[in-house]
Amino acid sequence: MSTLVINDLHVSVETDQGTKHILKGVDLTLEQGSIHAIMGPNGSGKSTLAYTIAGHPKYHVESGSVKLDGEEVLDMSVDARARAGIFLAMQYPVEIPGVTVSNFLRTAKTAIDGEAPALRPWLKEIRGSMEALRMDKTFAERNVNEGFSGGEKKRHEILQLELLKPRFAVLDETDSGLDVDALKIVSEGVNRAKANTGLGVLLITHYTRILRYIHPDFVHVFVDGRVAEEGGPELADRLENEGYDRYLTGTSVG
Ligand code: ADP
Ligand code: MG
Ligand code: MG
Numbered sequence: 001m002s003t004l005v006i007n008d009l010h011v012s013v014e015t016d017q018g019t020k021h022i023l024k025g026v027d028l029t030l031e032q033g034s035i036h037a038i039m040g041p042n043g044s045g046k047s048t049l050a051y052t053i054a055g056h057p058k059y060h061v062e063s064g065s066v067k068l069d070g071e072e073v074l075d076m077s078v079d080a081r082a083r084a085g086i087f088l089a090m091q092y093p094v095e096i097p098g099v100t101v102s103n104f105l106r107t108a109k110t111a112i113d114g115e116a117p118a119l120r121p122w123l124k125e126i127r128g129s130m131e132a133l134r135m136d137k138t139f140a141e142r143n144v145n146e147g148f149s150g151g152e153k154k155r156h157e158i159l160q161l162e163l164l165k166p167r168f169a170v171l172d173e174t175d176s177g178l179d180v181d182a183l184k185i186v187s188e189g190v191n192r193a194k195a196n197t198g199l200g201v202l203l204i205t206h207y208t209r210i211l212r213y214i215h216p217d218f219v220h221v222f223v224d225g226r227v228a229e230e231g232g233p234e235l236a237d238r239l240e241n242e243g244y245d246r247y248l249t250g251t252s253v254g
Contacts, residue, residue, distance in 0.1 A: 005066070011052050011061055040228075050204060053066060087168070089171045094145060105163055131186075150176070158186050167198075175207065210241060211233070217230075
């Protein structure tokens, strides 16, 4: 079982107004095979945490570490992070003009495994996963994210997750903009990946809605750049009823 350990992580970005400190000492331990929900108000730094794990150049790590089984992820190139088994689904995925879903997936799989997948079993696997995600066959020949609806973008992310078989997935606001049917399909995909491959999930969400379909083992409440409270699924129920007010009041007083 792999673990991903984030220790006292401080991250800033450069803005026109100067250096903005966003993450202010994040401590978080993720276990493979478990679903960890990160919940928090807008602007608390959730996406910054995801981008930092992804290696986005804009986010400057001032101190702290992110270790996958003891190895420093922050020292790895973006490619090396993917090869190490870390998968990131961003809140705003980018278009890749001229690259089809089918080619993109095969290229990604080849890069991660270090060799091209055998063609027939690979095509069979893609078909199976696309059917499970209720995706039309023609989807494989479309350009990545070009003109995709919100639901198609999310399905495409989960398709990658199922085919690339990472150890950990960071899903940033995967629930945003999904209707209930799409939310169910996407959630089933995440649950399948957990059951089939022992995926560990960092599920970033502002709302509790997705947690009706993806049941977290642990809930971490994120406020003002750090983890303010941790608990089990009951914490999500409390947030559903009470919102984030108690934490925000706490920060303005303290
Ligand atoms: P969340 O995902 O929890 O809503 P973010 O990580 O997106 O929070 O943002 C945290 C804070 O950092 C916000 O105040 C946001 O405006 C600021 N921030 C994030 N990224 C940048 C950036 N690239 N440039 C300037 N400010 C940023
Ligand atoms: Mg936000
Ligand atoms: Mg965000």
